[in-house]
Amino acid sequence: xxxxxLTLTANLLAETTFLLPSSPVxxxxxxxxxxxxxxxxxxxxxxxxxxxxxxxxLALAAAGGPVSEACRIWAAAQPWRIELLPTTTPTRAGLVVxxxxxxxxxxxxxxxxxxxxxxxxxxALAAQLDAAAPETIVALCGSVPGWASPAAxxxxxxxxxxxxxGRLVVDTYGPALAELSTLPAELIKxxxxxxxALAGSSPHPAERALALETLASRSPVKxxxxxxxxxxxxxxxxxxxxxxxxxxxxxxxxxxxSGDVLLAALLHARLDLNCDWREALAYALPLAxxxxxxxxxxxxxxTRMELADPHSSPKLNS
Numbered sequence: 216x217x218x219x220x221l222t223l224t225a226n227l228l229a230e231t232t233f234l235l236p237s238s239p240v241x242x243x244x245x246x247x248x249x250x251x252x253x254x255x256x257x258x259x260x261x262x263x264x265x266x267x268x269x270x271x272x273l274a275l276a277a278a279g280g281p282v283s284e285a286c287r288i289w290a291a292a293q294p295w296r297i298e299l300l301p302t303t304t305p306t307r308a309g310l311v312v313x314x315x316x317x318x319x320x321x322x323x324x325x326x327x328x329x330x331x332x333x334x335x336x337x338x339a340l341a342a343q344l345d346a347a348a349p350e351t352i353v354a355l356c357g358s359v360p361g362w363a364s365p366a367a368x369x370x371x372x373x374x375x376x377x378x379x380x381g382r383l384v385v386d387t388y389g390p391a392l393a394e395l396s397t398l399p400a401e402l403i404k405x406x407x408x409x410x411x412a413l414a415g416s417s418p419h420p421a422e423r424a425l426a427l428e429t430l431a432s433r434s435p436v437k438x439x440x441x442x443x444x445x446x447x448x449x450x451x452x453x454x455x456x457x458x459x460x461x462x463x464x465x466x467x468x469x470x471x472x473s474g475d476v477l478l479a480a481l482l483h484a485r486l487d488l489n490c491d492w493r494e495a496l497a498y499a500l501p502l503a504x505x506x507x508x509x510x511x512x513x514x515x516x517x518t519r520m521e522l523a524d525p526h527s528s529p530k531l532n533s
């Protein structure tokens with residue numbers, strides 16, 4: 216059975232988490248009481264959450280360098296589907312540091328420098344996208360270092376082809392976002408900072424809906440969603456006014472990955488719950504907030520979620 220969603224990550228992260236016995240102090244040597252290894256990447260997060268919700272997904276990425284074998288061992292042990300293609304580019308390293316109490320020692324993440332994949336890896340990713348079933352949604356998740364380089368030409372072309380079928384969703388930024396926003400993608404989901412960079416200005420939150428309406432009216436993208444952490448989320452839908460919804464208020468523990476949970480829940484609601492976009496967003500926001508109130512990514516307890524009927528609000532044309 217082909218996956219309903221194929222996520223693409225072009226900037227994988229080999230991540231170690233340290234748990235400290237006390238709040239970290241700059242300028243001193245500190246010893247962790249425990250450590251764990253995981254592979255990070257927005258597309259992996261989205262596929263993980265989709266799998267938890269019951270939507271078949273495949274996370275596609277590339278791993279290389281000294282940590283690539285550890286990444287493959289980790290990926291093979293996960294209960295959701297991950298395929299790591301080879302690349303000569305070493306996978307970047309990351310470090311997450313947690314204290315005993317997130318209220319007094321908020322989680323801190325260190326990310327290694329971005330590095331573009333090699334041309335062969337870009338070509339292999341592109342071939343996988345082209346081989347995906349026509350009904351499969353391709354979700355480009357996260358940054359694409361080297362997007363404008365000749366090495367990435369094959370991937371740019373494959374994403375363009377998928378966009379023209381209406382089966383591409385995008386959660387990226389920088390040059391990739393600027394180019395893909397000119398194509399008929401099904402959805403672009405970005406945060407407020409990424410929206411400001413794309414729009415060329417940083418509108419006040421109260422003016423963001425109007426700025427989004429203006430941008431969306433000039434773009435062939437069917438649906439835009441702009442999030443802003445715990446603040447209002449805006450939805451611009453073809454032929455409909457901009458909709459603003461507010462996520463539930465929660466005590467934030469770690470916001471890392473909440474945007475990925477949001478995207479996964481949106482796709483699940485559209486594909487499996489037969490929701491229109493407003494219903495899908497209303498369904499997804501509590502899940503994203505639950506992620507922010509829990510350490511880790513897409514690891515909160517779904518059995519404790521009390522999700523409203525996504526079809527209880529008036530429908531818009533979808």
